[in-house]
Amino acid sequence: MALPGDAKDIKLVVPAMLENPAVRAACLIHHADGLADIREVSMPLAITGQITYVGLSPHVTDFVRRELQNWAKFDRQPMWNNVDAATIIPVRVFPR
Numbered sequence: 001m002a003l004p005g006d007a008k009d010i011k012l013v014v015p016a017m018l019e020n021p022a023v024r025a026a027c028l029i030h031h032a033d034g035l036a037d038i039r040e041v042s043m044p045l046a047i048t049g050q051i052t053y054v055g056l057s058p059h060v061t062d063f064v065r066r067e068l069q070n071w072a073k074f075d076r077q078p079m080w081n082n083v084d085a086a087t088i089i090p091v092r093v094f095p096r
Helices: 005-019 032-048 058-073 078-082
Strands: 025-029 051-055 084-087
Touching (some): 025 058, 032 058, 058 078, 058 084
């Protein structure tokens, strides 16, 4: 199975990040349904606590948090408890 574009991008940087634990990734989640596509490739960063998922709206971030909790609890993968989710609401100021 071919990886979606975002998963390919993450897979490229994971080895270098694991060599430097001080480096963290902020993974922007625009569509919540894309979270499952990057789960497997971002798992090493979840294990080390080097990734934060960032939603562009509170409802996306809420979905991400619920998914992370489900993965930790129901899939018995506690490393997802190491992953934070935050919201950044983009704002653009237009000149008058």
